[in-house]
Amino acid sequence: MAAACARTLGKVGWHILESPPCRAGNIASLIPRVPLHGSSRAYRTGGAGFRSKLLFSTPLRGGRVLGCAFLFGGGLGLYQTIKLSVQHHLAEEDVKPSVGGLKLTLYQYKTCPFCSKVRAFLDYHGLPYEIVEVNPVMRKEIKWSTYRKVPIVMVNDDVQLNDSSLIISALKTRLMSKDKTISEILCCYPEMKAVNEKGKEVIEFNNKYWVMVNEAEGQTMYPEKDSRKEEIKWRKWADDWLVHLISPNVYRTTGEALASFDYIVREGKFGTYEGFFAKYVGAAAMFVISKRLKSRHNLQDDVRQDLYKAVNEWVVAIGKKRKFMGGDQPNLADLAVYGILRVMEGLEAWDDMMENTKVKSWYRRMEKATKSHKGQTDTALNIDQQ
Numbered sequence: 001m002a003a004a005c006a007r008t009l010g011k012v013g014w015h016i017l018e019s020p021p022c023r024a025g026n027i028a029s030l031i032p033r034v035p036l037h038g039s040s041r042a043y044r045t046g047g048a049g050f051r052s053k054l055l056f057s058t059p060l061r062g063g064r065v066l067g068c069a070f071l072f073g074g075g076l077g078l079y080q081t082i083k084l085s086v087q088h089h090l091a092e093e094d095v096k097p098s099v100g101g102l103k104l105t106l107y108q109y110k111t112c113p114f115c116s117k118v119r120a121f122l123d124y125h126g127l128p129y130e131i132v133e134v135n136p137v138m139r140k141e142i143k144w145s146t147y148r149k150v151p152i153v154m155v156n157d158d159v160q161l162n163d164s165s166l167i168i169s170a171l172k173t174r175l176m177s178k179d180k181t182i183s184e185i186l187c188c189y190p191e192m193k194a195v196n197e198k199g200k201e202v203i204e205f206n207n208k209y210w211v212m213v214n215e216a217e218g219q220t221m222y223p224e225k226d227s228r229k230e231e232i233k234w235r236k237w238a239d240d241w242l243v244h245l246i247s248p249n250v251y252r253t254t255g256e257a258l259a260s261f262d263y264i265v266r267e268g269k270f271g272t273y274e275g276f277f278a279k280y281v282g283a284a285a286m287f288v289i290s291k292r293l294k295s296r297h298n299l300q301d302d303v304r305q306d307l308y309k310a311v312n313e314w315v316v317a318i319g320k321k322r323k324f325m326g327g328d329q330p331n332l333a334d335l336a337v338y339g340i341l342r343v344m345e346g347l348e349a350w351d352d353m354m355e356n357t358k359v360k361s362w363y364r365r366m367e368k369a370t371k372s373h374k375g376q377t378d379t380a381l382n383i384d385q386q
Contacts, residue, residue: 102156104153104154104155105157106118106130106132106153107132107150107154108132108134109133109134110267111264111343112150113246113339113340113343114150115150116339117165117168117340118164118167118168121172122171124374126373126375126376127376135274136268137274147162151164161186162203162205165205168336169208170182170189173185173212177212177214188210189206209232209235230333231326233333238333239336244297245299245303245306246344247290248290248291251283251287253287257287258279258280260286260347264278264279311357311359312358312359314337315359315362329374335366338363
């Protein structure tokens, strides 16, 4: 629209300059009528004919001055049009997703450790994504989904990825193998139904800890012998053991339970009454449930000791010669453990863990690598080297 108006002004200017001198009243007949769509009120400040009287009631000594004005206006308009087009193009380039043009939308509870795992992966790799915070009570944000847990990642609004470990494995596969589509990759993780220890039917996903890469890509991801097995082992450990230590520790006492739910309500998506109910009733309920979880997972009376032991076990597995489990760069196990542990930040359990274990140095390195999107550069370099 702007470009068309600029061209029109230019044509009028040349027409006036090439015409013999005339009065302004005759100039009006040279100006083409350009219909403007929309309400006339948007373009006028007075009655009918107000602007035409203002422009053409005063005689001019020559039409060339007006012609130059039209040329100047047309040129300025064209310049602004080109400028805005370039800025718009650059803005589109800035927000273009780096995963082969994929649009990612994460449905989450912010304080959920499994959702935190996915965010850690996305942030580390510098992948743009939108967040939809789900109301934990009504869950209306995911009412369209038959899978009723979070996290859920929608890819390009049409492919749904469920389960935090599957999401991470599938997206990592896509980063390493750009010739594969998400739909093709998803076929490598077939869904299956199983019955848990409570007799409840649950959905599981085969191969969810595997990144589906070819031999050359595998050599890039796992240069050290047995590093792939090690990554899978500790990713499972994070899901099967470490994550189960979080609730018993953050709801260990009534005071800690209340502080935890204060954080959950503050960061989550709750209505006013839902938040009040969740904070006080939820804290009391989770304090009771945490005792059951302690019994179910055979934890010590002092659950902090199990947390300390697990975290130190992780640090020992990394060793003194490596910065991360993945060596000089975090691997998927590093991101999983970091994502789970960081949901305790700001709580008493986190302060105690940092003071009584040897995890602090590794944790700070992970924090820095994730916030600086270190994996974005590393992944690009690895792909270029293939």
